[in-house]
Amino acid sequence: MxxxxxxxxxxxxxxSRPPHCIQLERHTRSPNPHFLQPETISELEAVVKECxxxxxxxxxxxxxxxxxxxxxxxxxxxxxxxxxxVLEVDEKNKRVRVQAGIRVQQLVDGIKEYGLTLQNFxxxxxxxxxxxxxxxxxxxxxxxxxxxxxxxxxxxVTPAKxxxxxxxxxxxxxxxLARCGLGGLGVVAEVTLQCVxxxxxxxxxxxxxxxxxxxxxxxxxxxxxxxxYLYIPYTDTVVVVxxxxxxxxxxxxxxxxxxxxxxxxxxxxxxxxxxxxxYSKGTVTSNTSEENEPDINELSFTExxxxxxxxxxxxxxxxxxxxxAEAEFWRKxxxxxxxxxxxxxxxxxxxQQWVSETCFPAGTLSKxxxxxxxxxxxxxxx
Numbered sequence: 001m002x003x004x005x006x007x008x009x010x011x012x013x014x015x016s017r018p019p020h021c022i023q024l025e026r027h028t029r030s031p032n033p034h035f036l037q038p039e040t041i042s043e044l045e046a047v048v049k050e051c052x053x054x055x056x057x058x059x060x061x062x063x064x065x066x067x068x069x070x071x072x073x074x075x076x077x078x079x080x081x082x083x084x085x086v087l088e089v090d091e092k093n094k095r096v097r098v099q100a101g102i103r104v105q106q107l108v109d110g111i112k113e114y115g116l117t118l119q120n121f122x123x124x125x126x127x128x129x130x131x132x133x134x135x136x137x138x139x140x141x142x143x144x145x146x147x148x149x150x151x152x153x154x155x156x157v158t159p160a161k162x163x164x165x166x167x168x169x170x171x172x173x174x175x176x177l178a179r180c181g182l183g184g185l186g187v188v189a190e191v192t193l194q195c196v197x198x199x200x201x202x203x204x205x206x207x208x209x210x211x212x213x214x215x216x217x218x219x220x221x222x223x224x225x226x227x228x229y230l231y232i233p234y235t236d237t238v239v240v241v242x243x244x245x246x247x248x249x250x251x252x253x254x255x256x257x258x259x260x261x262x263x264x265x266x267x268x269x270x271x272x273x274x275x276x277x278x279y280s281k282g283t284v285t286s287n288t289s290e291e292n293e294p295d296i297n298e299l300s301f302t303e304x305x306x307x308x309x310x311x312x313x314x315x316x317x318x319x320x321x322x323x324x325a326e327a328e329f330w331r332k333x334x335x336x337x338x339x340x341x342x343x344x345x346x347x348x349x350x351x352q353q354w355v356s357e358t359c360f361p362a363g364t365l366s367k368x369x370x371x372x373x374x375x376x377x378x379x380x381x382x
Contacts, residue, residue: 062131
């Protein structure tokens with residue numbers, strides 16, 4: 001019998017379905033599928049076998065975080081959130097074998113006692129390992145591979161061949177296809193990942209301009225282990241975040257911030273209070289009243305930005321003001337910080353978002369290019 005335990009993202013039992021079937025409500029798309037959560041590999045094998053025999057379509061779905069909703073289907077879904085264990089740690093070769101339903105943060109916490117961590121991270125830690133591998137998720141750093149290239153071997157539960165193990169040595173052709181198989185070549189049950197020694201990073205955040213980025217792009221890519229740009233539309237502001245291993249000899253750079261955290265965020269609070277007064281009197285109505293508003297001094301920058309955008313998201317003039325306030329916040333937040341890689345490489349993306357992800361040719365490390373898609377992307381914001 002499949003478990004009826006509640007997973008960690010919003011699900012509820014459906015009275016019209018068997019106990020092991022529930023409704024998924026995370027995404028705005030509202031399918032009403034069979035949603036199965038096996039607790040063991042034998043239960044997973046039974047699910048795949050039965051669906052195959054009945055010609056019932058089924059899709060593996062992870063934490064439901066992909067903006068494209070890749071795992072959602074009206075036919076049926078299988079989720080491995082209850083198969084979330086660290087199975088084996090090979091300290092000598094720096095490898096870890098895990099069940100595919102384990103989340104990134106769980107895995108990182110589980111192997112830190114061995115002095116190990118993952119090679120790279122995306123902005124968030126809530127993804128399941130099976131999902132982050134199958135969609136080819138990535139972090140920052142021109143010399144660091146996407147997550148699927150860190151896979152040493154995988155155990156797949158398939159309709160035709162049953163449970164098989166694939167690696168460079170076993171079924172190499174299928175291994176390279178299935179590493180980033182988008183859940184279409186079987187359900188990933190177990191993954192063995194190549195890890196690295198846990199390390200501290202120095203993060204340097206500063207504000208630049210598009211002209212300066214074009215000039216220094218190649219140098220930034222080649223001289224930093226991790227680098228990312230945050231372009232703020234309707235401004236000429238590009239936030240640069242670069243991270244490098246902490247030197248055992250030099251230590252972090254000595255730097256005294258020009259502004260305190262309170263000073264950096266105060267103008268955003270002022271804009272929010274000003275906007276609340278404006279929209280409480282104007283034609284656009286806020287969904288919240290001042291009575292049930294949280295203490296403004298307890299809100300982070302991204303929480304304030306989220307509330308500001310929600311006041312009038314389709315008003316360009318309002319958005320320009322919010323973006324200008326964000327640019328000013330980053331200017332006042334320039335500086336350094338030191339921490340473990342799994343802490344430093346994360347990023348507070350903010351609240352609810354309409355995400356549009358675009359890929360465009362970027363050249364190579366020796367000949368990077370910014371001439372094709374990035375210019376059109378920026379031009380389209382004006």
